Amino acid sequence: MKFSQVLRESAEDIYQGIFEHPFVVGIGEGNLHKEAIVHYVKADFEYLNAFMNIYGIAIAKSSTREDMNYFYDKIGFVLNSEIHPHHNLCEVAGVDYEELQGYPLPPTANHYVTHMKSVAQQGSMGELIAALLPCPWTYLEIGHHLKEKYQPTEDHPFYEWITFYAKEDTASVTTELCERIDKWAENVGEEEKEKAKQAFIKSCQLEYLFWDMAYNVEEWPFSLEGVQQ
């Protein structure tokens, strides 16, 4: 069995939990509350910045031009395309996207980003990819799941969000990262693979918790004023 399949199977319960999460169900049913949408976009804008930083770390760790070009290209995609689903959410919530930018990450989102960054800095290329993979892979499956279950038409409030993630682009980044990690796994021992699996599972758990963070409008318990992020 390919290593990417081992990873996916090890997280089956988390994927199912994500499909059933009230935020994800709320996208499908088109009845998400505004506070949750706003909280999600604020945190996700910063999450995407961190995601691009990590692609930058991947470039720093790359030894071939092909790898460098690959991660460079992915930064471009996050910069220019990942904003479309955010625009859809902002339209539904009736807020300007610019108003939701520059906020500190709430605790759970901060935890997720810190996990990915520390794995990226300290781990192997395989661990780095494992920590990043749940991001496109869970969204791709959410997109497919919602498309199939709710069969949204253009008048659905989250039609663009759902169709964006069910599209080819999210599928191809998932497939490409899987191919990369499968190739990496062919040349490393069990211990290395186990570390990558742990990084993958933790990111899956944190994907679930990111939805929870947004749905419950999670905040820091005390003011962050004067605290460096």
Ligand SMILES: Cc1ncc(C[n+]2csc(CCO)c2C)c(N)n1
């Ligand atoms: C918490 C969170 N997880 C995943 C995504 C989806 N996503 C972010 S960047 C990217 C492309 C990777 O090259 C994808 C699919 C998100 N927006 N927010």
